[in-house]
Amino acid sequence: MPHQTPDPSLPAELQIAYLGGVLDHLPQGISVFDAELKLLYWNAHFLEVLDLPADAVHAGVPFEDLIMFPASRGEYGPGDPVEHVQARKALALRFEAHRFERTRPNGRTHLVSGEPLLIDGQLAGFITTYTDITDRKRMEEALQISHARLRSIIDNIPGGVTLFDDNLQLLACNDMLRRLLDFPDALFANGLPSLETLFRFNAERGEYGPGDPEIIVRDLLARARQRIPHIFERVRPDGTVLLIQGQALQDGSFVTVYTDITELRRAEERLNHLAHHDPLTGLANRLTLDEHMRMRVAEGTRDQRRFAVLFLDLDRFKTINDSLGHQMGDALLVMVGRRLHAAVRQTDLVARLGGDEFVVVLSAVEQEASIAHVAAKILTALSAPYVVNGEVLHAPPSIGISVFPDDAQDAVSLLRNADTAMYHAKAQGRANYQFYSEELNRSAMARLDLERKLRNAAAGGEFELWYQPQYRACDGQAIGVEALLRWRHPQDGLIPPDRFIPICEDNGMILDIGRWVMEKACAQLASWRNAGLAPLRMAINVSARQLRDTRIIDLLRAQIERHGIGPGELEFEVTESSVMERPDEAAFILGRIKALGVSLAIDDFGTGHSSLAYLKRFPLDRLKIDRSFVSDIEHDCNDAAIVSAAISLAHGLGLEVVAEGVESAVQWAQLKALGCDELQGYHFSRPLPAEQLEPLLRAALNLPAAGATPAAPQDPACP
Ligand SMILES: [Mg+2]
Secondary structure (H helix, E strand, O other), X not given: OOOOOOOOOOOHXXXXXXXXXXXXXXXXXXXEEEOOOEEEEEOHHHHHHHOOOHHHOOOOOEHHHHHHHXXXXXXXXXXXXXXXXXXXXXXXXXXXXXXXXXXXXXXXXXXEEEEEXXXXXXXXXXEEEEEEXXXXXXXXXXXXXXXXXXXXXXXXXXXXXXXXXXXXXXXXXXXXXXXXXXXXXXXXXOOOOXXXXXXXXXXXXXXXXXOOHHHHHHHHHHHHHOOOOEEEEEEOOOOOXXXXXXXXXXXXXXXXXXXXXXXXXXXXXXXXXXXHEXXXXXXXXXXXXXXXXXXXXXXXXXXXXOEEEEEEEEOOHHHHHHXXXXXXHHHHHHHHHHHHHHHOOOOOEEEEEEOOEEEEEEOOOOOHHHHHHHXXXXXXXXXXXXXXXXXXXXXXXXXXXXXXXXXXXXXXXXXXXXXXXXXXXXXXXXXXEEEOOHHHHHHHHHHXXXXXXXXXXXXXXXXXXXXXXXXXXOOOOEEEEEEEEEEEEOOOEEEOHHXXXXXXXXXXXXXXXHHHHHHHHHHHXXXXXXXXXXXXXXXXXXXXXXXXXXXXXHHHHHHHHHHOOOOOOEEEEEEHHHHHOOHHHHHHHHHXXXXXXXXEEEEEEOOOOXXXXXXXXXXXXXXXXXXXXXXXXXXXXXXXXXXXXXXXXXXXOOOEEEEOOOOOHHHXXXXXXXXXXXXXXXXXXXXXXHHHHHHHHHHHOOOOOOOOOOOOOOOXXXX
């Protein structure tokens, strides 16, 4: 090491005085002995450290004379001081470097460090420094105590603890953490892991739920780096609930405490369950029913959704309770609760109000018939006999029904009206259900009746397909027919399509009926073609429900192959609302239908809410203007304007326009003048069964008569 020597031009005495001054100002004690162990240099601290009398310390004093002072004071331990001094002198004469700590009787601790002194490679003496490390030792001890205390706190805290530094490296954690989070020892085999390692381990074992572990780890690390204090609960896959509280510390580290609150949560759940459920049956109690109904009313008001409240009372319960005892009665009530629960959907609520009174809340029910269905199902389920302790019991219910918002707009009135309806059911001879409103009673019954009859209609061959012809506007040439479903009930006669088709769409029967219509219409098209009635286009109405069933593609392909149907010979009519319900799905399936060579028409145009521009996204060929705009076209200038605008917009989009419901020659002339392409309506022909329509078509196609020939309608514009 380079070091500076005193200026050699200075007199020797001055040089020595400077060095002496330097030595005296060093914070350590220093002694230098020569090769014979005689004292050469020293400073004031040296005297202090060894507690030597000032007059005993002078140049040339032997090493053993000086250490005799501490030896006589017993500082080297008990025994003869002379022997201690001899032993130390022998050690010193080896001139070996040494370094040790010694605490003196006054409590001061020194680091004693000795080095042989070589001059020109020759041993010239020995230099020793005495550094007072008492304060440093005390601080170290204090730190150790404090660290041990902290460690003891962390180890004994009733929760898991982690401490991460600002590089998200784990600095400390306790055993409880490893136990609570099931961290295996292997994870800690190479020291404390990083937060990233722990996150990845957890993500890979599904601790954070499903998802790509790498994405989960990336997101978690990004959040951890923000060092935001947090408190949240995590449910582990084994059901353990942990309360996790994290807090940033001032030194940049982050401490997190994990507390197992599984038992606490379970106790809360038990209390909550007790507060909200009937202890006997486990069903919802009055409090839950009130809360639930308030929610349903709020939702129903906001979304204009109907829901129903069913009030049930067991008809013979009092007799059973009185004659067989409460225990039998209670057992029966438990079984009733189970049957009720099984009879409704998960989203419906079943509550017991007390005694033998039960309430069911059916959410999101649009039709009174579906409410009546559930009521009938409950009635059947609860009317079956119960076997309680070997006794066969009968306790069918009377059910009263009120409907939101038809019968009342608040929870209390709904319940009261359902109760009233229940008494009405009892008065009607028990074991039945009644709506609060007579009107709902009647319409539910009528619809149920119709639905029951519909189920026999297909098997009984009661469906018929009729056809209404379509004509070219400019010359009255027949160009196609629209197939229309008719239902002829053996007793009730023809039932209008608008009464039964919505029911078929609701209950899914439309899928089977639609299939029958398609097969029948395609066969008819082929039969007419074979009889020379061509070219004709067969238009079939397809509902939203059918469009959602992709089997329609296979069915269509089979019919096309079977009957050799060419492109443009078949057309599907779909309504605006059916395609706008799920536009992306509809665009996809319509594209596949179109690819099979089937043309597409939008039916009843103008009755929906969509704009023509929006319909552009579907692969359409034709637009059918609803009859409601056509019927008044000669008197109502608004209708005329709407039809005119629709025609020019449709033409702008490359679509042809068909006007429905044309009833007079004047309407025909006007529509022709507006540029309408095709027409359909009573002016030309009503829908007719195939055999009745055939002669008419023959005439309109200008084909030779195959029997009686009704005249084709006269085009008023080209007489
Ligand atoms: Mg139609």
